[in-house]
Amino acid sequence: MGELARTIDQPGYFIKLCGSSDELRSAMPSGWGLDQERYFMTGRQASTPQPLTQGYTIEIEQSDMIRRVAIRYESGDQAASGYAVESHDAFIYDRIETAPAYRRKGLGSVVMASLAQTKRGDVPEFLVATNEGRLLYEALGWRVLSPYATAFL
Known part of the structure; x- marks a missing residue:
């Protein structure tokens, strides 16, 4: 390195x-x-999303290996979003995010479940989580495989 x-x-x-x-x-x-x-984590995401409450809409886009989910509030604000990519060997969640004003409403779970519904194969699932995210994912049954560090110039 x-x-x-x-x-x-x-x-x-x-x-x-x-x-x-x-x-x-x-x-x-x-x-x-x-x-x-x-934290580099692995687990299984439930693929049955809870229904969105009134005022929210969901957009799901898929292009080859890449998937994107966005949840918008009726004001047009993007409340939550996330990406995933599926290869022959893995399904990787990325940039799962809920805007601060929309947290604690279950939107992150809807994003994750909606992405999981796009899986084609029975492959392991992975993600990289912040410390706050790690606590949430561990509560959902995910486990840490390794710490994950990033250096930048």
Whole structure:
């Protein structure tokens, strides 16, 4: 990793590690920063979403391997969204997010379940979670495989 980092001199590149921030920090040359530590997790997402409450609509887009779900409130605000990609070997959730004003309404669960409904194969499911997300996903039965660190220039 350190060798790779020394070949990069422009911002906008990231080096990621299934390992701790301390491990990544020790390999990086000076000038590189670290993002908050995250967690690489696996689990099974229930694929039966709860119905949306009145005032919300859901958009589901699928293009080859990539899936996108967005939930909008009647005002037009994007309340929650998420992405997933499915390969032959894995289904990976990404950027699952609920806007602060819309949290604690079950919208994140609807996003996850809606993405899970698009799965074609019986492949393992993965995601990278923040510390706050890790607590939520663990409560849903997901488990941490590894800490996940990101360095940036």
